Amino acid sequence: MMALLIRDIKLGLRAGGGALIGILFYLAVAAVTPFAMGPDLNLLAKIGPAILWTGALLASLLGLERLFQIDREDGSLDLMILNRHTTSLSLVVFTKCVAHWVTTGLPLVIITPLLGLLLNMDGAAIGATVLTLLIGTPAITFIGAVGAAIAVSLPRGGLLVSVVILPFAIPVLIFGVMATFGAVVDGAPFKAPLLLLAALTLFFAVLGPLAAGYALKNAGD
Amino acid sequence: MQLIAENLAANRGDTRIFEGVSFALRSGEGMTITGPNGAGKSTLLRVLAGFLPPSEGFVEVSDGELAEHSHYLGPNNGMKPNLSVKENLLFWQDFCGGGGRSTLDALDEVGLGHVHDVPFSDLSTGQKRRVAIARLFVSPRYIWLLDEPTTGLDRASEHMFTRLIVRHLRTGGMVIAATHLSLGVDAMKNLRFAEAPL
Numbered sequence: 065m066m067a068l069l070i071r072d073i074k075l076g077l078r079a080g081g082g083a084l085i086g087i088l089f090y091l092a093v094a095a096v097t098p099f100a101m102g103p104d105l106n107l108l109a110k111i112g113p114a115i116l117w118t119g120a121l122l123a124s125l126l127g128l129e130r131l132f133q134i135d136r137e138d139g140s141l142d143l144m145i146l147n148r149h150t151t152s153l154s155l156v157v158f159t160k161c162v163a164h165w166v167t168t169g170l171p172l173v174i175i176t177p178l179l180g181l182l183l184n185m186d187g188a189a190i191g192a193t194v195l196t197l198l199i200g201t202p203a204i205t206f207i208g209a210v211g212a213a214i215a216v217s218l219p220r221g222g223l224l225v226s227v228v229i230l231p232f233a234i235p236v237l238i239f240g241v242m243a244t245f246g247a248v249v250d251g252a253p254f255k256a257p258l259l260l261l262a263a264l265t266l267f268f269a270v271l272g273p274l275a276a277g278y279a280l281k282n283a284g285d
Numbered sequence: 286m287q288l289i290a291e292n293l294a295a296n297r298g299d300t301r302i303f304e305g306v307s308f309a310l311r312s313g314e315g316m317t318i319t320g321p322n323g324a325g326k327s328t329l330l331r332v333l334a335g336f337l338p339p340s341e342g343f344v345e346v347s348d349g350e351l352a353e354h355s356h357y358l359g360p361n362n363g364m365k366p367n368l369s370v371k372e373n374l375l376f377w378q379d380f381c382g383g384g385g386r387s388t389l390d391a392l393d394e395v396g397l398g399h400v401h402d403v404p405f406s407d408l409s410t411g412q413k414r415r416v417a418i419a420r421l422f423v424s425p426r427y428i429w430l431l432d433e434p435t436t437g438l439d440r441a442s443e444h445m446f447t448r449l450i451v452r453h454l455r456t457g458g459m460v461i462a463a464t465h466l467s468l469g470v471d472a473m474k475n476l477r478f479a480e481a482p483l
Contacts, residue, residue, distance in 0.1 A: 139361025
């Protein structure tokens with residue numbers, strides 16, 4: 065359990081782990097949007113949180129199909145299925161999701177303040193975006209695990225994974241952006257969407273690994 | 286411990302790969318599975334390991350479930366190229382429940398004590414296979430399910446592996462190996478798949 069967490073974090077951080085790809089994509093989205101929107105600083109500040117959330121969501125989707133595929137290709141997945149009596153597959157999936165989020169999701173949260181500055185957002189908006197991303201992006205990873213598990217035996221399942229899980233990730237996006245606006249706009253609700261966002265993460269943290277574990281066990285060929 | 290397989294059959298999609306496979310093994314007995322390519326040797330091992338449900342029949346051991354007593358050495362080594370040999374073996378030791386030999390001891394068994402801290406990707410094909418074999422020792426299991434275990438091994442390493450199998454059988458273990466090669470172990474039964482399915 066701990067061994068798997070440490071191994072996956074090591075693999076994610078070492079060369080070829082793919083952690084940098086998501087960051088670069090996120091950076092590209094946030095850097096390009098101001099050029100598309102034109103020089104209206106107020107407009108930019110207003111839709112900044114939405115842009116960052118969209119960028120973070122899409123960046124999180126990028127590396128997801130690799131979550132189990134690498135383990136399948138090198139035979140590790142077989143051994144994990146064989147050892148399901150020592151460590152249940154759901155626990156394996158949960159651990160891999162945590163490691164995946166630490167190496168790909170957390171860096172997005174960490175560079176968010178920098179990108180917020182690019183979008184002319186003020187301190188409160190940046191703080192709220194960081195907070196909602198911190199709470200919300202794990203949910204995307206947990207949802208993504210199900211898609212990754214279903215598509216694990218498909219040779220090029222990358223886009224399929226994104227398409228399959230996007231509908232389930234939409235509520236996360238909605239409540240994430242809603243809570244962020246609640247923090248900066250007077251009269252808009254903040255606490256309720258934030259709690260719903262946290263609830264989504266907790267809900268998918270349970271359901272995602274269970275469903276993905278079941279899918280992996282029955283992927284058997 | 287006793288292992289009984291009764292009238293096993295397996296499908297891939299709609300294709301019947303094999304059927305009517307029955308055998309029984311006791312502690313200290315081994316079995317090789319031979320036959321032409323595509324006859325279902327690997328599929329049988331995957332059914333035994335529980336990766337693929339049998340379409341007919343059953344397999345059981347006298348105590349608990351087959352998978353929890355088994356090591357599976359498949360066509361892939363299950364090692365990460367970016368990690369050192371030691372890190373790879375330590376991970377599997379921990380993941381499989383531990384309790385076996387130290388990683389250095391296990392590597393010495395396969396004559397690779399000197400690559401302990403080398404990245405797995407720097408090893409040759411045969412050395413990689415031997416590290417995968419060393420995995421069998423870092424946490425002890427009764428049953429070894431081996432799918433073409435000697436792929437990439439040179440003659441000397443094959444002999445070494447044969448000796449390890451004999452020792453495992455003598456200490457009450459069980460070995461089921463799909464291989465074209467004669468492992469040179471006398472106490473082995475043989476299950477022969479006659480022909481490839483249509």
